[in-house]
Amino acid sequence: MKILNIVGARPNFIKVAPLHKAFRTYPAIESKIVHTGQHYDTQLSDIFFHQLDLPQPDYQLNVCPETPTRQTADILLKFEQVLLTEQPDWILVVGDVTSTLACALAASQAGVCIAHVEAGLRSGDRQMPEERNRTITDALAELLFVTEPAGLHNLRREGISDGRVHFVGNVMIDTLAQYRQKANELDTVGAMGLISGSYVLMTMHRPSNVDSEEGLNRILKIVEETACRKTVLFSLHPRTKASLLRNGLMMRLMAIPNVRLLEPQGYLEFLNLMEHATAIITDSGGIQEETTYLNVPCLTFRNSTERPVTVELGTNHLLADLNPETVRQKLTEILEGRAKMGSVPPLWDGQTAGRIAEIMHNTPIRIKKA
Ligand code: UDP
Numbered sequence: 001m002k003i004l005n006i007v008g009a010r011p012n013f014i015k016v017a018p019l020h021k022a023f024r025t026y027p028a029i030e031s032k033i034v035h036t037g038q039h040y041d042t043q044l045s046d047i048f049f050h051q052l053d054l055p056q057p058d059y060q061l062n063v064c065p066e067t068p069t070r071q072t073a074d075i076l077l078k079f080e081q082v083l084l085t086e087q088p089d090w091i092l093v094v095g096d097v098t099s100t101l102a103c104a105l106a107a108s109q110a111g112v113c114i115a116h117v118e119a120g121l122r123s124g125d126r127q128m129p130e131e132r133n134r135t136i137t138d139a140l141a142e143l144l145f146v147t148e149p150a151g152l153h154n155l156r157r158e159g160i161s162d163g164r165v166h167f168v169g170n171v172m173i174d175t176l177a178q179y180r181q182k183a184n185e186l187d188t189v190g191a192m193g194l195i196s197g198s199y200v201l202m203t204m205h206r207p208s209n210v211d212s213e214e215g216l217n218r219i220l221k222i223v224e225e226t227a228c229r230k231t232v233l234f235s236l237h238p239r240t241k242a243s244l245l246r247n248g249l250m251m252r253l254m255a256i257p258n259v260r261l262l263e264p265q266g267y268l269e270f271l272n273l274m275e276h277a278t279a280i281i282t283d284s285g286g287i288q289e290e291t292t293y294l295n296v297p298c299l300t301f302r303n304s305t306e307r308p309v310t311v312e313l314g315t316n317h318l319l320a321d322l323n324p325e326t327v328r329q330k331l332t333e334i335l336e337g338r339a340k341m342g343s344v345p346p347l348w349d350g351q352t353a354g355r356i357a358e359i360m361h362n363t364p365i366r367i368k369k370a
Contacts, residue, residue, distance in 0.1 A: 001030070
């Protein structure tokens, strides 16, 4: 059985790493990696291959870094060629990025079976490209691997038959559990001259938050508010950096006292920074899950989350009105030790990739190749 694993953007590398390793434990499975090139630079791509012991991709599509529509078109054309050459039995896509949907679409046209890892998550917000990507990918997939109970409910509501759906847990947590000790040994916190619990960590990159001047102004207020009380480490995503520069706001951010601006961090560095943070302020999907597992308070700068278990069981709080005053209140609770304690969601046990590999190994191919 041949499986092509698709990666394109930062969170994909973290999710595919344990899967590729789990597939390789089955002699009957041939597992290859296709990198679309959606994220292509060292800090958002190469370092993850190196740190997570991923082999170099078997295919590098080098898609154009333009609009999502152009990227989708480019991936469709280039990935079609890979499908023709490789004739895989399955493609495996993870998460909700442009590459996820584009490769699923190409495979579907070619009659190749699709497995979607992290299926069934829904924020209910169709304005977000990620919500459209994940909903359409789920409709196309033959096998859907779900991270949390809400995913099962969402897929049932959309009429996807139970036989295609498996509740397996979270591969992102597999990677975290595997590399946590290594990250602690690296001790990025100490190397930066910080001590555990002395800072708030931030990331922001969702288009709805960072693309407009209005969104950036809201973020700057949050940074100002937070930096009055704790050192802020802000890992700047290239999208956010570009928007700050375009809107002439970079100098204002740099002038805020008690803020350290960081380049995007490697996986191990960022994991260590997360584990020792007082709190994390983010709009990331994956970080909501990682902080729940690490039991670190997370303030999510969004109106909705597709990962409700992180709020119900975990340490995540939605800042629904995107209001700096709410951030102030929540930070006060956290600094005074009144943050809620979380628990680890079911099946987030570091064994998810093994479960997925076993299911795929035992699943007959139900679609004839075109
Ligand atoms: N991450 C990282 N370095 C950073 C910021 C984030 O390695 O400077 C990791 C983070 O720990 C998580 C993943 O990147 O595993 C999340 O990626 P991102 O927020 O870009 O994507 P999303 O999860 O929102 O799709």
